[in-house]
Amino acid sequence: MDQDRYREANLDAWESVSGGWEKRRPWLLDITGVIARKLVEDADPKPGETVLELAAGTGDTGFLAAKAVGSEGRLITTDLSPAMLAAAERTGAAEGIANASYKVVDMEAMDLADDTTDVVLCRWGYMFPADPAQAFAETRRVLRDDGRLSFATWAPPQKNFWAAAAGATLAARGHVAPPEPGAPGMFALAEPDRIRGLVTGAGFPEPRVDEVEFEYRYADFEDYWTGITDLAGPLAQVIVGLDPDELEATREQVRGLIESFSEGDGYVIPATCLCTSGGG
Numbered sequence: 001m002d003q004d005r006y007r008e009a010n011l012d013a014w015e016s017v018s019g020g021w022e023k024r025r026p027w028l029l030d031i032t033g034v035i036a037r038k039l040v041e042d043a044d045p046k047p048g049e050t051v052l053e054l055a056a057g058t059g060d061t062g063f064l065a066a067k068a069v070g071s072e073g074r075l076i077t078t079d080l081s082p083a084m085l086a087a088a089e090r091t092g093a094a095e096g097i098a099n100a101s102y103k104v105v106d107m108e109a110m111d112l113a114d115d116t117t118d119v120v121l122c123r124w125g126y127m128f129p130a131d132p133a134q135a136f137a138e139t140r141r142v143l144r145d146d147g148r149l150s151f152a153t154w155a156p157p158q159k160n161f162w163a164a165a166a167g168a169t170l171a172a173r174g175h176v177a178p179p180e181p182g183a184p185g186m187f188a189l190a191e192p193d194r195i196r197g198l199v200t201g202a203g204f205p206e207p208r209v210d211e212v213e214f215e216y217r218y219a220d221f222e223d224y225w226t227g228i229t230d231l232a233g234p235l236a237q238v239i240v241g242l243d244p245d246e247l248e249a250t251r252e253q254v255r256g257l258i259e260s261f262s263e264g265d266g267y268v269i270p271a272t273c274l275c276t277s278g279g280g
């Protein structure tokens with residue numbers, strides 16, 4: 001797919017699951033909060049500082065930082081998808097976050113001034129721009145010289161079977177093309193060497209890359225399946241387009257693949273992120 005078509009499809013995919021992200025937010029907070037807390041801890045935002053969250057989704061990683069910078073500091077919550085950003089704004093209001101502003105921003109072309117940010121946070125976003133080198137160059141531009149960058153990406157599929165089971169099944173059944181090496185997508189920044197190359201290529205010093213493991217916990221198979229269809233932007237759209245027989249066959253194939261992770265009625269499936277931090 002050429003880059004412009006990819007950019008359109010990427011926006012459509014995330015717009016289409018914004019409702020799912022808002023609906024499953026409490027579940028996500030519980031299970032993935034460990035990654036949000038680690039990113040904020042690594043960036044260490046201080047009272048009075050300006051924090052920019054990129055690809056914020058419902059905004060929860062940034063909201064942790066908003067508390068740390070206090071009323072003298074500020075958070076700029078951004079996302080490519082207006083629907084995701086609207087969800088973040090509702091969440092921020094409900095959480096009483098008073099020092100945040102909200103803006104639609106494409107990581108590849110940020111409508112933000114040079115040298116205006118102390119901290120950039122991004123959980124699971126840098127894998128999706130068509131040109132990640134451009135997204136890191138933009139990040140370097142908006143950060144002050146001593147600014148800090150802290151972001152999470154997914155480790156390779158074999159360490160994230162919770163998502164790979166569905167993705168591999170859709171590829172095996174011919175519904176999605178197998179991912180090309182280096183192409184944008186969930187596992188595009190799964191290798192520390194590629195991350196280091198992109199970060200230093202944008203002018204940052206050598207970053208630290210920490211592997212962090214946690215577990216996805218699902219109440220039953222329906223919970224697992226709706227976890228995919230509610231949240232997995234690009235895959236969810238493909239699943240919605242399947243005819244009923246093919247949908248059932250796909251579900252059953254995925255159910256078989258994750259069977260070894262069942263615990264009682266539910267499933268506990270390991271997940272691994274790479275948390276990268278540096279700058280300054």
Ligand SMILES: C[S@@+](CC[C@H](N)C(=O)[O-])C[C@H]1O[C@@H](n2cnc3c(N)ncnc32)[C@H](O)[C@@H]1O
Nearest residue numbers: 014055056057080081084106107123124128129
């Ligand atoms: C997997 S979700 C992560 C959401 C949130 N950061 C979290 O951790 O809960 C990916 C997010 O990246 C956003 N996104 C995708 N491509 C983007 C781009 N080029 N610029 C900014 N945001 C982008 C999507 O709209 C979506 O909200």
